[in-house]
Amino acid sequence: MQNGIKPTLYTDRTPEEYADARLMNTVAHHHVTTEREDALGCNHWPSDEFGYFGHYYYIGTPEPIEMFGDLARPSRAVDYRIYQPKLLKDFIERGGEVVYGPVEREMIEGISDAHDLTVVCTGKGPIGQMFGRDDRFSPFERPQRMLCVGLVKGITEPETRAVTMYFSPGAGELIEIPSWSFNGWCNALVLEKQIGGDLEILAKTKYQDDPRAFLDLLLEKLEKHYPTLYARIDREEFDLANSPLDILQGGVTPTVRQTCTTLDNGKMAVALGDVHAVVDPVLGQGANMASYAAVILGEEIVANDVFDQRFVEKFDTRRHDRVMSGTRWTNYMLENLAKLDPTLLEFIGGMAQSRALTDQFTEDFNHPEAQWDIFSSPERVRATVARMALPMAAE
């Protein structure tokens, strides 16, 4: 218990149960997020040891474009089956109370009766749907990519430890993330498959049905669409990193929900994290947005003694621009990468001409509101490219 607050966490998983669980996600924590962990004393994976240092970009146009951008400070990806139980133990050690067991929609009012404020930060289905959809920020009715996400071994590290973002026009994106899991270093491969494209079959083929057949199909598709990745693969060693649980397939409908809801007992419940704003993983924004919002929520809980509409308004005002910018930027990229939008191609062309622009684009994965300052209109994209091109013209 800190700051006079006595929090209780309701979860269906004990710290011990994570080790045998299926892969939960493939999440990179940007340095804005690891710095928040430093401040809270829960960064157990310092970035000088566990971090990566930039982004490679591979655009699979007829003349492929390859670029690299630096992060100002490293990012870090740790398997959430290691991360979550460790932070749960931190919470318990510091006096937080945990109630284990399934949480159903019908239990929320009872939980709320026992506390000053209820925060809902997970819950597909009825619990999440307590919060109405916010149509202003929810342009899609269905997933924009089919996802096949796995932790794999057998990929040689590139020159710099870095994420690589691959784009195969008409097929989809692939994000390769150097990640720390049960057996040490491995790579997360996030396959973002355009619906109806050549890669979609990877969302439907099951590893567990025939591991070798799945791997062969995956290798065939990687060779065709992502040849520079394929060139770094040791076919003999290439497999899931730990076990058949290291793979996750599906799709996400990007959705923003209302900030809060009033329960039957008159108290407020606040939506946080994925319940508030769930994004496609293509830009790695979801967990970082959630961490940002969670720390602000904590600060506002400490600063207020009444948890009413004004409390929620103040909290939501503070998180709004980053979370909605992360959401809109992600949705913009999903849409405009798929349709090869000329303005976006102009920006990519600008990156190819300007290392400074590539560095800025890379570093600003930390600052989605700065990305939205660029991508929110064609005029802004053009102004940015022109501004970054100026120093070269002056040389």
Added chain:
Amino acid sequence: MQNGIKPTLYTDRTPEEYADARLMNTVAHHHVTTEREDALGCNHWPSDEFGYFGHYYYIGTPEPIEMFGDLARPSRAVDYRIYQPKLLKDFIERGGEVVYGPVEREMIEGISDAHDLTVVCTGKGPIGQMFGRDDRFSPFERPQRMLCVGLVKGITEPETRAVTMYFSPGAGELIEIPSWSFNGWCNALVLEKQIGGDLEILAKTKYQDDPRAFLDLLLEKLEKHYPTLYARIDREEFDLANSPLDILQGGVTPTVRQTCTTLDNGKMAVALGDVHAVVDPVLGQGANMASYAAVILGEEIVANDVFDQRFVEKFDTRRHDRVMSGTRWTNYMLENLAKLDPTLLEFIGGMAQSRALTDQFTEDFNHPEAQWDIFSSPERVRATVARMALPMAAE
């Protein structure tokens, strides 16, 4: 011209024309506002010479309540017929361009064609109405008080140079503001008359028709409703401070308008100041909100090179909480003073018990969002009063 920005001001008044104009308002600049003027190098009336230091409060209940609260740093009221032309000259001296002449609604598109961004900060009638009413923050359809506002001489200063806020239940509020005008020190009297109350006649009686009759009526009403003010009046000297132009009568319908509008040429026009949010003057928030928003707008103009929806969103997000808090707090006080709301009376009772609470309430005229943190719900008012009462209980 500073920061690479070349501003043009369209106004119907030259600096020379202010001296002969009717009183424009009675505005106090709180220290957050004079500090903005210091930063911009346009504070020509330093508060150590021109300032006042706190608020007296007089509640005309059967047992009158009198209180005093300190401001952390002084506020200052200068006649806008002195203030505005001086700042207009500053603007011109620094290279700002001014176009003199009437500005009509039909001219706005033409003005917009010649500039990157159009900011509309004054304009009753059609110019203001370009921006649609924001019903979420506009609860009233008509003025909540009839106003009679004047600059007067013949009032002895109280012990401390300070504003006095008087409240006469059923009749209305009176705000006395030590002000600097053409003849030096005088007092602004802001009579906020409840509609249908005993003071309403003062909104309809014209000074110019018969000055002596008007002054006698005013003195009769002050004696009845605001006896502690009346006791400081020298009846012989009491009159308008400079001339018959020192009085203004009417009423304000508190209204919030949309942040921006898209003109026929596709460009944005932004609403600022009274065009965006006009409040009743009872709490002296209007000009301070406008100054706050204007400086933020200037910062955002410098920080952005495209003036589109995203620009407006960023600007509006930054001004929103203070401007809407000033608006909502003012509307709250209008409504709840008139109906003698028990929760508000509880707060006033708390002030009478706690000098610290009276000081905080006084200083937070600088920070309307802190006032709204208190007055936005009865629970918050009670929590504040309870919190401030604690140190006394511990003694």
